[in-house]
Amino acid sequence: MAAMGGGGPDHLFNLRNQFYLGAYQTAINNSEIPNLSPEDAVERDCLVFRSYIALGSYQLVISEIDESAATSLQAVKLLAMYLSSPANKQSTISSLREWLADSTIGNNATLRLVAGIVFMHEEDYSEALKHTHAGGTMDLHALNVQIFIKMHRSDYAEKQLGVMQQYDEDHTLTQLATAWFNLAVGGSKIQEAYLIFQDFCEKYPMTCLILNGKAVCCMQMGNFDEAESLLLEALNKDAKDPETLANLVVCSLHVSKSSSRYLSQLKLSHPEHVLVKRVSSAEDNFERAVQSVA
């Protein structure tokens, strides 16, 4: 991360923003940047491979990164392996733990970031925080914000956010994390979150992530009609985006439209999605409740 103020041109600025804002394909397409320093080149590769992971191209990442690649890239590969198949999870976690224990590489920011993400998926927040809480990069701080939000500890999230704001208030991740936090605490803050996404809309090309962000804000403000149109726009961009589908299900319910088609689509393409799990658990829950009340 470039220091505040001085320094030369920040060549990776656009690439980073595209990645954070979910324009993964654009990030991949525009990754040919000349005159990068070796560190920048590694960061660039990390961003590109993380973009591939976000697009679900796990195998590509696994096969592209070989043994000789930098630690950061190895960490990214580990993430791809973790996400690629449920069967690999345990072995991936154990090698992750091994690497984290290695004092030579254990402190690598990307490795810690991957650890944070993996343990978050495992819902082992304290293990995740063990590796990420110290921060050091914007990514790590942003992840911390998200972990604390997931733990419903907005007080801690706010503190992390404060650190980010102190560091670079205008950083895209700071802005994003502010929006997450605002959404998590709700109330009047939602409008600020909405404005943040609105700013992104004006500054950068629309992505599913931005549109979903806006739509979520709208839903939180009770404006389901606008949310629906935003989500349909997002669906146009990517018909398989899980969040778009999930939010469309929710939104359709609120505007009294049929949600079943979106739900089936989501079930087909992302059987592991939270909403799918919620619905199936709700069905069991209902039967159990009927039993208990009877």
Add this chain to the structure above:
Amino acid sequence: MLTKFETKSNRVKGLTFHPKRPWILASLHSGVIQLWDYRMGTLIDRFDEHEGPVRGVHFHNSQPLFVSGGDDYKIKVWNHKTHRCLFTLLGHLDYIRTVQFHHENPWIVSASDDQTIRIWNWQSRTCISVLTGHNHYVMCASFHPKEDLVVSASLDQTVRVWDIGSLKKKTVSPADDLMRFTQMNSDLFGGVDAIVKYVLEGHDRGVNWASFHPTLPLIVSGADDRQVKLWRMNETKAWEVDTLRGHMNNVSSVMFHAKQDIIVSNSEDKSIRVWDATKRTGIQTFRREHDRFWILAVHPEINLLAAGHDNGMIVFKLERERPAFALSGNSLFYTKDRFLRYYDCSTQKDSQVIPIRRPGTPSLNQSPRTLSHSSYSSTEDAVLICSDLDGGSYELYIIPKDSVGRSDVVQDAKRGTGGSAVFIARNRFAVLEKSTNQVLVKNLKNELVKKSSLPIPTDAIFSAGSGNLLCRSEDKVVIFDHQQRLVLGELQTPFVRYVVWSNDKESVALLSKHTIIIASKKLVLQCTLHETIRVKSGAWDDNGVFIYTTLNHIKYCLPNGDSGIIRTLDVPIYITKVSGNTIFCLDRDGKNRAITINATEYIFKLALLRKRYDHVMGMIKNSQLCGQAMIAYLQQKGFPEVALHFVEDERVRFNLALESGNISVAVASATEINEKEQWYRLGVEALRQGNAGIVEFAYQQTKNFERLSFLYLITGKLDKLSKLMKIAEVKNNVMGQFHNALYLGDVKERVKILENAGHLPLAYITASVHGLKDVAERLATELGDNVPTLPEGKTPSLLMPPSPVICGGDWPLLRVMKGIFEGGLESAARGGAVDDEEEDVGGDWGDALDMVDVDGMENRDIEAILEEAEEENDEGGWEELDGLDLPPELDTPKASANARSSVFVTPTQGMPVSHIWSQKSSLAAEQAAAGSFDTAMRLLNRQLGIKNFAPLKSMFIDLFSGSHSYLRAFSSSPVVSLAIERGWSESSSPNIRGPPALVYDFSQQEEKLKSGYKATTSGKLTEALRIFLSILHTIPLVVVESRSEVDEVKELVTIVKEYVLGLKMELKRRETKDDPVRQQELAAYFTHCNLQLPHLRLALFSAMGVCYKSKNLATAYTFAKRLLETNPMESQAKTARQIVQAAERNMTDATELNYDFRNPFVICGSTYVPIYRGQKDVSCPYCTARFVPSQEGNICGVCELAVIGADASGLVCSPSQVR
């Protein structure tokens, strides 16, 4: 001081502004009077008839006259139009110091070293009064702008005010003048028409100048004692008010400013000083190195001053007049006087927003210079005002959007110093720190967020879209992305003063003093325009045309750099926005104006440029675009075919047609003109295109037989060729005949021609070579000895012209650039229409969407109000939960990575919102949304006795899945679920949880009720039953806010219950076809359900029919009667009346029914039997349906949910019931 114009010349002793035109007269020590246009900076004329210095000069305020007076004792009156001295007034006996016209009388006042002041009538050209009294040189004398007064200053150290009231009275008629003159001579030294009113004594040395205040009874004077004195007078006396000290040498001239409360003086100490007339303190001093100042002039109308010195003169103004403004969309913020104002271009509404800070010290040019605006949030605007105060500073104001016009209090603005400050994002602005050449990025709290070094030495920054800055240095501008720290574009420019971005932010106009540069957003140069006079302002129109103003024109600039004048201007304006034909601008008084312009010309040129030929054609057809300039433009730009459409003159038409290759038009024009020259040119063009027919026509017209025959040869029109040959024969054109014969290959003819022409040897040779033996012999005999010898050893061959490839018709025509255009012509009307239509549709859509938005807003507002009312009571309750089991705050240690695991303690997990919901709520729907299905069910069981939950399953799941939205936060990490809360409003406090948003609400149920009614009416009973049942099943999970709504919900339950019961019976009736008695009974009971009137009629009608068919006439009669009472439709009524008639004849029933309509009853919801009043019954705790006692403990047959006769506390569907 802002110098507008400067001349170099001999010493300038007299100056006068033209009251209307941008002219100034300067009289010089050399005797020359110069007339300058200070706007264009040109010398218009010079008048050189005085001998010696000319000290006084003055323009007449309406006539094309000026007066001058010099050291040759002469006063000359000139006509500057005719460039002539009209006449000379003689009388003064020494140098003349000043001359001045009277503002309405035909008078001139002059002051002279002969110690007198004289008043002249320039019509009768006589001196009408001599004012004596000064006993030294009179340095200056002038009329009062309104009253009958003259003020004079003299080296006798006094200032005198003269009353010329009686002079005015005596000169009512000009005829008096002659008489007056003789009289005047008689009382030359006892002047009664002009008497000294006051003598102002106070200066210690000779007084050089005295002048009146334009409106107030004030006089200001300047003297060799280096002082400026201010005097006041009333009807009876005049006295000294104050002395302004500061000049270091003789004060030459001093005046009141025409518009501001300011005194301006200049002096031989080489300075001009500006004084505050009220506080009587010096405000500012302007010094020149070497030039002593001699004279000062104030423009009577506009904010301009002029000063003459040893080596020329300067025209200047004291303060910038350009109001600071910023436009976004239709909103214009600008400053006027001490206020920030707001102007809405769409409504043209102008309002005052807030007062802004008054500079602490009175000094000039400290008013706001630039303004930058950001629509910070939906409720607030932020405005940055920059001025030169304290060497460059800015003030930041946050303005609530609805406060327009309300506040009178000066906000405590956030301030800072900096060269310039502009917004670079919604809530960020950049401030230029010149000393370090950095920009400071600040937030709206005026806190520093970030610093960036600038790539070039920058003296001003302008906004350049989000996150970017346009940095200006002396000779270039760059666009700098302060986040990436990259220079995105760079352009060499003259010193840029203003930057105007196009509406789409794709293009930028950089305005310098005399140059406009249009560039792309990456600063790629698109075009450069030079103006001879100053460029003032500009704005982009929606089509990408840049509209700008110079001092005296509104002009346009097309994207390709073509420019032109739209209209002229009397006074400079500052364009703020261009919208269609309307230009919004601010004038120098800070007033908003909307000027309508004729945009046709530039729109037309733009359409040409963009090759929008359909638009071009449309405009040609519909507008009065014409004139040589337009034709020349079109020709020059390579559009002769377009120009063609404008031209009437046939010659021009012909030329244009040829140029554009439009042969048919050219033929028509050529026929009109019918001159050889035109036909010839037509022929050449037609030939070029290969249009042989036209070529032939053209040649025929000009009788150009040689060409014509050659044309026939190559087009193979041999018959015509032989005709031509005959014509040639008739015309005795031997050569032509021979040519044609040769082309035709007609040897005999050739021989004949040669023979006839007397070329016998040639004829012979021709004949013999071609084997015409007999002819050859005949010729040989004629020739006798002179028979030429034929060359030996050569085989002769017949010379025949080659046959043309294509005979007749035209050759393949050269492709003329017709295609697009002709097409354009034809489709112009059509295409235009389609376009319009499309646009209209677009508009409609836009409108429709807007309306939807408005509706949404309203709904939300109402909800918000309701919710707020609730919130107040609620907050306490929710907040208790906040503190629940949060552990003491732990500092997140920023330890080194090695130590990280040892120190950090993971906080315990907080409470999910859904837990808060389930802990808090006693409403089943909210519990279901929170996922606590068992609690929800227990509540429903307790409140409504519901036991059968199966029909509620999908609703529970929908409520639960609709309670959270999903946010993808960090890439590849698990999504975040966010609880959606109900009743959000802008003022909701964060961290205080509202109840869950539910997917079911009461209005939906009302909608369903309507569709249920509709289905019933149209006889879709199964469908209707399904709808009504779904209402009954949803209501337990509906939440409303107010008590009154609770009652509505309960009412809805009973309405729907009646329908469900009725419809179930009706459906049952239809099943039991084989039991007519039961059928009749069910039909009869149905009529006793509480139905809407139309439905009741239907029930009655069917019951009537069923009973009539079964010969139960008496019962049918009662239904018919009841039906008639409801005013049914005629068809129903007719049947009913027939039945009534039939029944009246035979009032009996064939079968007995369990139905006594006289005895009130309710119907059992399961067994469908009447329960008459007084009989025992049990009811459903939810839907209130009644049952015979034997049904107790069963599930209700109507709502299918609750247990009949179960204990229940009643429907709870609103938080207002729970409190």
